[in-house]
Amino acid sequence: MRTISGQKIQNPQTNVPNTQQMNDKDFITDLLSTEKYMSASYGTAMNEAGHTKLFQEINSICNETDQCARDLFNTMFQKGWYALEGAPQQTIQQTFQEYSGMKSQLPSGNMPH
Numbered sequence: 321m322r323t324i325s326g327q328k329i330q331n332p333q334t335n336v337p338n339t340q341q342m343n344d345k346d347f348i349t350d351l352l353s354t355e356k357y358m359s360a361s362y363g364t365a366m367n368e369a370g371h372t373k374l375f376q377e378i379n380s381i382c383n384e385t386d387q388c389a390r391d392l393f394n395t396m397f398q399k400g401w402y403a404l405e406g407a408p409q410q411t412i413q414q415t416f417q418e419y420s421g422m423k424s425q426l427p428s429g430n431m432p433h
Contacts, residue, residue, distance in 0.1 A: 333400035345401050348392055355389035 336343035342350075362382035369375035396402040 327406045328403045329406055330403035331398055331400040345396075345399070348396055348401070352389060352392040352396065355385055355392060359385045359389060 334345075336345045359382060362378055362385060365378050366375055366382065369378055393402060397404075
């Protein structure tokens with residue numbers, strides 16, 4: 321997919337009824353928000369898990385939660401309910417270089433895990 325600066329990247333929107341009752345878009349938006357919250361909470365739990373087996377179990381559940389969130393995002397994007405903003409190639413390259421530089425400042429791989 322080719323991006324153009326300042327242009328939204330979006331599929332045609334699937335129409336939903338505009339009523340006070342929740343529609344498919346409302347339900348999926350709510351589910352995605354919940355999955356994002358749960359993923360962040362599992363991340364905190366993993367950081368605080370004092371037992372290896374507990375960490376592994378929470379990590380497994382977190383991975384499933386992340387996949388659910390990704391699937392919900394993809395559904396929303398396919399239905400045109402989620403848009404992305406295009407960026408010029410120069411901005412993408414500059415950001416990549418900036419974060420690559422930050423990565424080189426991180427401690428090396430010989431740190432204990």
